[in-house]
Amino acid sequence: MKTLRVPEATVTRMSIYSRFLERLDRNGITTISSNEIADGVGVSPAQVRKDLAYFGEFGTRGVGYNVQTLLKYTLRILGLDQTWQLAIVGAGNLGQALTTSRGFNARGFHVACVFDHDTRRVGQRIGQLLVQPLGQLPELAQKENIRIGVITVNNSMAQEVANIMVQSGVQAILNFAPITLRVPANIEIRNVDLSITLELLTFNLGLKAAQSL
Amino acid sequence: MKTLRVPEATVTRMSIYSRFLERLDRNGITTISSNEIADGVGVSPAQVRKDLAYFGEFGTRGVGYNVQTLLKYTLRILGLDQTWQLAIVGAGNLGQALTTSRGFNARGFHVACVFDHDTRRVGQRIGQLLVQPLGQLPELAQKENIRIGVITVNNSMAQEVANIMVQSGVQAILNFAPITLRVPANIEIRNVDLSITLELLTFNLGLKAAQSL
DNA sequence: TTGCAATTGTTATAATTTTCACATAATATA
DNA sequence: TATATTATGTGAAAATTATAACAATTGCAA
Ligand SMILES: NC(=O)c1ccc[n+]([C@@H]2O[C@H](COP(=O)([O-])OP(=O)(O)OC[C@H]3O[C@@H](n4cnc5c(N)ncnc54)[C@H](O)[C@@H]3O)[C@@H](O)[C@H]2O)c1
Ligand SMILES: NC(=O)c1ccc[n+]([C@@H]2O[C@H](COP(=O)([O-])OP(=O)(O)OC[C@H]3O[C@@H](n4cnc5c(N)ncnc54)[C@H](O)[C@@H]3O)[C@@H](O)[C@H]2O)c1
Numbered sequence: 001m002k003t004l005r006v007p008e009a010t011v012t013r014m015s016i017y018s019r020f021l022e023r024l025d026r027n028g029i030t031t032i033s034s035n036e037i038a039d040g041v042g043v044s045p046a047q048v049r050k051d052l053a054y055f056g057e058f059g060t061r062g063v064g065y066n067v068q069t070l071l072k073y074t075l076r077i078l079g080l081d082q083t084w085q086l087a088i089v090g091a092g093n094l095g096q097a098l099t100t101s102r103g104f105n106a107r108g109f110h111v112a113c114v115f116d117h118d119t120r121r122v123g124q125r126i127g128q129l130l131v132q133p134l135g136q137l138p139e140l141a142q143k144e145n146i147r148i149g150v151i152t153v154n155n156s157m158a159q160e161v162a163n164i165m166v167q168s169g170v171q172a173i174l175n176f177a178p179i180t181l182r183v184p185a186n187i188e189i190r191n192v193d194l195s196i197t198l199e200l201l202t203f204n205l206g207l208k209a210a211q212s213l
Numbered sequence: 214m215k216t217l218r219v220p221e222a223t224v225t226r227m228s229i230y231s232r233f234l235e236r237l238d239r240n241g242i243t244t245i246s247s248n249e250i251a252d253g254v255g256v257s258p259a260q261v262r263k264d265l266a267y268f269g270e271f272g273t274r275g276v277g278y279n280v281q282t283l284l285k286y287t288l289r290i291l292g293l294d295q296t297w298q299l300a301i302v303g304a305g306n307l308g309q310a311l312t313t314s315r316g317f318n319a320r321g322f323h324v325a326c327v328f329d330h331d332t333r334r335v336g337q338r339i340g341q342l343l344v345q346p347l348g349q350l351p352e353l354a355q356k357e358n359i360r361i362g363v364i365t366v367n368n369s370m371a372q373e374v375a376n377i378m379v380q381s382g383v384q385a386i387l388n389f390a391p392i393t394l395r396v397p398a399n400i401e402i403r404n405v406d407l408s409i410t411l412e413l414l415t416f417n418l419g420l421k422a423a424q425s426l
Numbered sequence: 427t428t429g430c431a432a433t434t435g436t437t438a439t440a441a442t443t444t445t446c447a448c449a450t451a452a453t454a455t456a
Numbered sequence: 457t458a459t460a461t462t463a464t465g466t467g468a469a470a471a472t473t474a475t476a477a478c479a480a481t482t483g484c485a486a
Contacts, residue, residue: 007472007473008413009473009474010473011412012409012413014412014416015406015408016409018412033432033433035433041393042393044474044475045433046474046476047475049433049434050436050473050474052435053434053436057435058434059433059434060433060481060483061432061435061480061482062433062480062482062484063433063481063482064433065434079416079418080415084411093309093310093313093314094310094314096310097310098407101306101307103391103407103408107411107412109411147418148411148415171418172415172418174411178232180229180233180254180255188414188417188418190413192407193228194311194316194405195316196225197403197404197405198297198322198361198387199227199231200221200224200225200403201385201387201401201403202292202293202297202385203227203291203292204401205360205384206290206292220442222443222444223443246462246463246464247463247464257444257445258463259446260443262463262464263443263444263465263466265464265465266466270465272465273451273452273453273463274450274453274463274464274465275451275452275453275454275462275463276451276452276462276464277462277463277464278464
């Protein structure tokens with residue numbers, strides 16, 4: 001299989017293009033140019049074409065791209081031509097918000113179960129789901145074909161939960177705890193780190209203040 | 214002011230180093246080397262030193278870095294030697310989770326007010342705060358010295374809310390809606406995009422599956 | 427048909443970011 | 457005091473990523 005290494009930034013943008021195309025499609029737009037995509041998502045047209053070129057030729061010169069076709073390709077490329085079963089561990093504030101969020105289902109993600117270790121949480125209903133005891137994770141992960149685990153427990157527990165997920169056969173982890181987790185190299189892991197993003201803002205605001213002195 | 218342009222990735226890592234240093238400090242560790250920092254957060258030692266070098270010389274050759282000193286510098290660099298007042302707009306699932314999250318305060322962020330346009334939400338209590346009507350945003354932003362706005366409204370409303378924030382004098386926006394917002398160039402904006410991160414995972418899982426064929 | 431306008435795919439160039447290697451400085455030891 | 461050890465700061469090299477430019481292709485109109 002001769003797949004050129006694709007920059008992570010390109011994958012990120014593919015996801016953005018894909019969602020933009022979804023919106024166009026909903027609005028009945030059938031054809032679009034790299035220029036318009038670029039404009040819609042705030043990158044350069046050359047970037048759009050370069051990104052797409054990593055995966056193939058999807059457009060027609062002189063014409064542009066067919067929205068539905070390109071959308072289908074982006075979904076396939078991102079692995080969204082299937083449903084992904086998720087498990088959320090940590091049924092606190094964030095875990096509950098994520099569980100009830102319909103945003104997930106829209107793009108092929110399905111929260112199959114929610115776990116907590118606190119006996120007061122276990123058995124509680126969140127949306128359609130009952131909170132399961134953490135001990136059930138290995139068994140349910142197997143049974144429900146969970147490939148992606150979401151960590152929304154307290155910072156100090158995150159590593160432990162990650163370990164259990166790995167042992168349970170989870171292949172990828174989405175971590176919300178602002179902690180660098182250690183996992184085997186064959187496990188995919190990404191963090192959603194609010195603080196980092198906020199601090200990027202304050203850094204830049206600080207820079208501006210300094211520059212205007 | 215002769216400040217070299219700093220890569221955004223460097224700022225991101227500064228935030229990670231900073232939090233790692235906080236943990237070291239809590240654990241009573243006083244000195245640390247670039248090697249150990251690198252190890253702790255999963256980057257290369259050269260990267261750590263290069264990143265720090267953008268901002269000055271903080272270490273002692275042959276010795277390493279004093280944890281408390283370096284922590285203080287990283288906080289200052291990131292603009293966290295002050296309190297930042299936030300306003301959250303959208304008191305739904307996510308907005309509520311963010312409001313009650315103590316994670317914020319830990320690093321100098323303070324949720325000063327929460328807004329919603331839904332009359333059923335307005336007046337509700339979330340933690341210490343009462344949900345305010347959206348119309349109050351301009352006035353309260355002024356009064357509470359809000360410089361950062363957080364958008365947690367439905368996707369279709371996000372742009373409108375961003376516009377109001379800008380008009381209200383907010384200088385930076387943290388957006389959770391998976392939409393590319395248009396704001397004036399002098400406004401700092403970042404997105405926290407869950408889907409992108411999840412799709413990075415599924416892309417990589419898909420790649421692996423393809424490679425093992 | 428032929429020429430023109432539009433827009434892609436791709437090659438070349440530039441910019442940015444990371445890695446490497448080592449000179450430099452501090453500390454400890456004999 | 458000389459020597460060995462440790463670990464920073466940095467300039468140069470390598471790798472990666474983004475931008476720019478343009479040849480190739482398509483559709484349309486004259
Ligand atoms: N709340 C937010 O808006 C927000 C935003 C960004 C990041 N985060 C991060 O997300 C994480 C959770 O935040 P939260 O506000 O939801 O906290 P929370 O305290 O409301 O919820 C944590 C939940 O995890 C459970 N838990 C703890 N250890 C566990 C374990 N070993 N196994 C199973 N369950 C366990 C607790 O019982 C609790 O229900 C934290 O790391 C926080 O920093 C939260
Ligand atoms: N819930 C999650 O875990 C989650 C995770 C990631 C991203 N998001 C994104 O965050 C956003 C909000 O998600 P949610 O689950 O909290 O939705 P939600 O429906 O629970 O909450 C949205 C809230 O915004 C309010 N609102 C809508 N328009 C408004 C306006 N113009 N002014 C003021 N308030 C307004 C609504 O009244 C509602 O209370 C969405 O864009 C979603 O995609 C949510």
